[in-house]
Amino acid sequence: MEKIIAGKTVNVNEEGYLTDFSQWDKSIATEIAREEQIGDLNEKHWEIINYLQEQHKNEVPLSIRKIGKSGVVDIEAFYALFPQGPLKKATKIAGIPKPASCI
Amino acid sequence: MNEYNGEIKKMMIILSKASLENVYAAFILANGARMEGIEAEIFFTFFGLEAINKKKLEHLxxxxxxxxxxxxxxxxxxxxxxxxxxxxxxxxxxxxxxxxGVHEFLDIMKASGVKLWACKLAMEMFHLKKEDMYDGIGGILTVGEFYKKSAVLGSHMLFI
Structure with a gap:
């Protein structure tokens, strides 16, 4: 379905995840972050978002364990930066699919 | 079950067994809860204590x-x-x-904000001290103290 985010019409699924990454840009990320009550994105947020997008591009399945070993952020800080479900929120902001991981 | 339309806000998991399949079930449920933004606490009792016993936890x-x-x-x-x-x-x-593995999983849960508690009575029964246990546990609780921690809306309790 279509949704207007940051003044742009984008395609999202029923949970609000972008279905076409080419429609993603930083203003969309900023607005989703606000909607998800993450607030303003700082440098560390962007670093994680870039990392997640890179992993997704390389078709690496995402998990909390992998994030912890990424060297980008440790698990505790990841939870602090994206409270209330960090992996699902961070991927939503990054414009990539919600990971189907339980770990 | 009507509060928050039945949405789960907190998972209180009691682990009473030490076989690997039960320990992993508890860990995955707790960690999976945190990944969804749900609070999670595990109460290790009876044989479940082995999962946080430094000497035993890698040998389940x-x-x-x-x-x-x-x-x-x-x-x-x-x-x-x-x-x-x-x-x-x-x-x-x-x-x-x-x-x-079990130790790394405990580290992940600790970093994710899962609270880990050892059961006081079972600790006494097996002659265990806090020093024998994984360093990341929150402490040693009585059943009553554990129940108090579940006293929020949307709290669910699970016995494994």
Whole structure:
């Protein structure tokens, strides 16, 4: 379905995840972050978002364990930066699919 | 169940067993809750204490006796080495799925904000001290204290 985010019409699924990454840009990320009550994105947020997008591009399945070993952020800080479900929120902001991981 | 339309806000998990399949069930449920933004706490009691016992936690086994899902006769399950074999097979499969070992899993849960509690009575029964346990546990609680921690709307309790 279509949704207007940051003044742009984008395609999202029923949970609000972008279905076409080419429609993603930083203003969309900023607005989703606000909607998800993450607030303003700082440098560390962007670093994680870039990392997640890179992993997704390389078709690496995402998990909390992998994030912890990424060297980008440790698990505790990841939870602090994206409270209330960090992996699902961070991927939503990054414009990539919600990971189907339980770990 | 009507509060928050039945939405789960907190999972209170009681782990009373030390076989690997039960320990992982508890850990995955707790960690999975945190991943969804749900609070999670685990109360380790009776044999469940082995999962946070420093000396034991890396040596937990899959149960091969009395476990019909193993699809081997119970008599064979009791033979020496069977548990070790089944355990090493299961660990290999879990590694393929990127599942951490018990110690690393405890570290992940701790970092994710899962609260880990040891049962006071069971600690006394097995003559265990806090120093014997994984460093990341929140403390030693009575049943009553654990119940108090679940006193929020949307709290659910699970016994494994």
């Amino acid at each position: 086994h899959v149960a091969t006796v009395g476990n019909p899902a193993m699809h081997i006769p119970t008599m064979l399950g009791g033979l020496p080495g069977m548990e070790a074999l089944a355990t090493s097979m299961m660990k290999k499969e879990m590694e393929k799925l990127d599942m951490p």
